[in-house]
Amino acid sequence: MENIYIPTKSEIKKIVQHTEIEYTFSMVYSGTVVPGQFFEVSIPKFGECPISVSGITDETIDLTIRKVGQVTNELFKFKEGEVFFIRGPYGNGFDIENYKGKHLVIVAGGSGLAPVKGIVDQVYNNQGLISSFDLIAGFKSPEHILFKNDLDNWDSSPLNIIKTVDGAEKGYSGDVGLVTEYIPDLEINDMGNVEVVIVGPPMMMKFTIEAFIKKGVPEEKIWVSYERKMHCGLGKCGGCRMDSKYICLDGPVFNYVEAKKLFD
Amino acid sequence: MKLNLTLNDINDVFEKIRKEYKIYAPVKKEFKGTMSDTPSIRYDEVQNFNEIEFNEKSDFSAKEIILPITQVLFNFNENEYSEPTRSQEKILLFVRACDINGIRSLDLMYQNNGPKDKYYIQARERITFVLIGCEKSFRNCFCVSMGSNKTENYALGFKPAGDNVYLEVKDESFSKYFDTPTDNNFNFEMDFVSENNEVVNLPVIKDTKIVSELETWREYDSRCIGCGKCNFVCPTCSCFAMQDIYYKENENVGERRRVWASCQIEGYSDMAGGHSFRKKNGDKMRFKALHKVHDFKQRFGEHMCTGCGRCSDACPSYISFSATINKLDKAIKELK
Numbered sequence: 001m002e003n004i005y006i007p008t009k010s011e012i013k014k015i016v017q018h019t020e021i022e023y024t025f026s027m028v029y030s031g032t033v034v035p036g037q038f039f040e041v042s043i044p045k046f047g048e049c050p051i052s053v054s055g056i057t058d059e060t061i062d063l064t065i066r067k068v069g070q071v072t073n074e075l076f077k078f079k080e081g082e083v084f085f086i087r088g089p090y091g092n093g094f095d096i097e098n099y100k101g102k103h104l105v106i107v108a109g110g111s112g113l114a115p116v117k118g119i120v121d122q123v124y125n126n127q128g129l130i131s132s133f134d135l136i137a138g139f140k141s142p143e144h145i146l147f148k149n150d151l152d153n154w155d156s157s158p159l160n161i162i163k164t165v166d167g168a169e170k171g172y173s174g175d176v177g178l179v180t181e182y183i184p185d186l187e188i189n190d191m192g193n194v195e196v197v198i199v200g201p202p203m204m205m206k207f208t209i210e211a212f213i214k215k216g217v218p219e220e221k222i223w224v225s226y227e228r229k230m231h232c233g234l235g236k237c238g239g240c241r242m243d244s245k246y247i248c249l250d251g252p253v254f255n256y257v258e259a260k261k262l263f264d
Numbered sequence: 265m266k267l268n269l270t271l272n273d274i275n276d277v278f279e280k281i282r283k284e285y286k287i288y289a290p291v292k293k294e295f296k297g298t299m300s301d302t303p304s305i306r307y308d309e310v311q312n313f314n315e316i317e318f319n320e321k322s323d324f325s326a327k328e329i330i331l332p333i334t335q336v337l338f339n340f341n342e343n344e345y346s347e348p349t350r351s352q353e354k355i356l357l358f359v360r361a362c363d364i365n366g367i368r369s370l371d372l373m374y375q376n377n378g379p380k381d382k383y384y385i386q387a388r389e390r391i392t393f394v395l396i397g398c399e400k401s402f403r404n405c406f407c408v409s410m411g412s413n414k415t416e417n418y419a420l421g422f423k424p425a426g427d428n429v430y431l432e433v434k435d436e437s438f439s440k441y442f443d444t445p446t447d448n449n450f451n452f453e454m455d456f457v458s459e460n461n462e463v464v465n466l467p468v469i470k471d472t473k474i475v476s477e478l479e480t481w482r483e484y485d486s487r488c489i490g491c492g493k494c495n496f497v498c499p500t501c502s503c504f505a506m507q508d509i510y511y512k513e514n515e516n517v518g519e520r521r522r523v524w525a526s527c528q529i530e531g532y533s534d535m536a537g538g539h540s541f542r543k544k545n546g547d548k549m550r551f552k553a554l555h556k557v558h559d560f561k562q563r564f565g566e567h568m569c570t571g572c573g574r575c576s577d578a579c580p581s582y583i584s585f586s587a588t589i590n591k592l593d594k595a596i597k598e599l600k
Contacts, residue, residue, distance in 0.1 A: 001382045005337050005520075006345055044340040045518055047508045049536060069536025085345070202539065229535050231506045235378025237525070238503030239532070243472050243554065244562035249378045263472050264533070264541040264551070 007042035007085035035118025039088030054114035064114040109200020138179035183211040222256035289358035290322035325499030365412035366499030397455035404573030409464035412570040467593040481546035492526030494575035
């Protein structure tokens with residue numbers, strides 16, 4: 001019988017530093033992965049933690065990691081060419097088929113950009129995929145901006161990219177304001193043909209969802225991704241349960257019609 | 265097949281059985297209780313029939329035989345994880361009806377909720393149930409309300425009767441251990457309780473969100489001290505946390521373990537980076553209670569709680585789980 005807990009070795013192909021405490025590790029992995037899924041990163045002696053996939057190629061997956069805990073602190077000591085252990089992918093991920101030919105709006109807060117970045121990559125590389133696209137990416141401050149190069153690349157294409165920060169020192173030339181401030185001005189012509197993806201910290205998600213509902217977007221057109229404490233990622237440890245759902249198995253991506261009923 | 269054996273006969277049978285099986289049963293351990301001079305009844309390996317505690321409810325359930333408190337998943341060094349070898353011995357497990365039904369909940373979690381868990385299944389496959397009947401209901405039991413007072417899922421049934429032991433051999437493959445001539449006139453039935461002192465009205469929950477906001481949970485903000493004893497004595501609580509430990513002699517070598525976790529203890533929902541959920545003890549209580557009598561059924565079609573009442577027995581604040589559920593039911597009915 002297969003041992004579902006056993007992680008496999010994966011080589012670090014490349015490390016990109018976004019901020020002091022946020023790096024993207026490109027890891028060798030070939031297999032089917034979809035944006036929104038996650039892996040358990042495993043380091044002997046330090047433990048495991050769930051990390052969402054922020055980029056997918058045929059040979060690699062990107063894991064964007066913030067240095068905030070026991071495992072991630074250790075992980076930041078690793079260099080390109082070294083190996084650590086991973087197991088996955090887990091979770092349902094985003095159903096990109098469902099967005100084809102439609103108007104797609106993504107709102108990401110902080111590291112919430114990581115799980116949706118794979119969708120933006122696909123839209124950017126194949127702009128016939130959807131009919132219209134908006135990304136609102138919000139960060140705490142200019143120092144907290146992730147994927148700067150990707151954001152610039154996407155912005156130079158016809159895609160509508162709004163990069164905003166909650167606050168900045170005087171003299172900052174970019175947009176300043178919470179992500180919710182940009183929602184009233186978004187042009188959504190056909191409420192029946194739009195899909196809205198929202199990922200970020202709990203409070204940001206709450207107010208962003210409210211803003212779209214106020215705008216008239218039907219609840220079934222809103223998609224969210226949840227994060228909860230996980231030990232296994234396999235529906236066993238119980239840590240990520242919200243009433244009768246397990247974030248690792250039934251999520252992390254939920255339609256808002258279902259998500260709004262979930263309770264911690 | 266129904267048999268009437270003497271205590272001497274039964275110990276001979278035990279000796280024969282022990283050549284193929286390890287026998288685990290509730291054992292009364294003197295002076296091992298929480299309070300001074302009190303015993304603790306919990307599962308352990310036994311050699312003889314008279315070591316088994318038949319008269320009282322065990323303080324802990326049998327779940328630790330299948331799902332140990334601490335279980336090594338891997339041994340590791342810097343370069344690899346390796347799986348420890350596991351015991352292959354078959355186990356005869358002496359359990360009451362409620363606990364046999366409780367193990368079904370563990371089966372659902374570890375076999376049906378996502379991919380199959382090898383460690384659990386390997387332990388589970390080694391186990392054969394021996395039923396301990398319940399002549400009477402114990403303190404805090406409400407198995408009848410939960411429908412877990414009966415079971416057909418056992419291979420052997422033992423009923424102590426004075427100097428003799430009545431035995432039901434349901435699984436005929438065990439008949440080889442008994443050479444006592446069968447007396448066709450001898451008959452008895454294993455005991456199942458049909459009534460408890462505690463009666464629980466199971467609430468009908470339509471909207472979990474409304475139920476979670478009920479005032480009834482606030483009582484436990486102060487009454488519950490968040491010690492987690494209720495989770496650990498529960499036959500169906502199955503949460504665990506992962507833990508890596510390394511050896512003093514060589515820090516690069518160690519073990520990855522899983523250890524029982526409690527949703528009532530602070531820190532259970534804490535994520536790296538600072539987010540956490542259910543900070544009030546009343547909300548933790550609500551999370552546990554609704555899982556036992558609502559959420560699990562939503563997912564698997566049957567209730568998780570078996571009504572064994574061990575959580576009420578163990579609670580240092582004397583919180584009765586049956587009373588908690590009845591208060592909830594009352595509060596929900598008052599909503600309408």
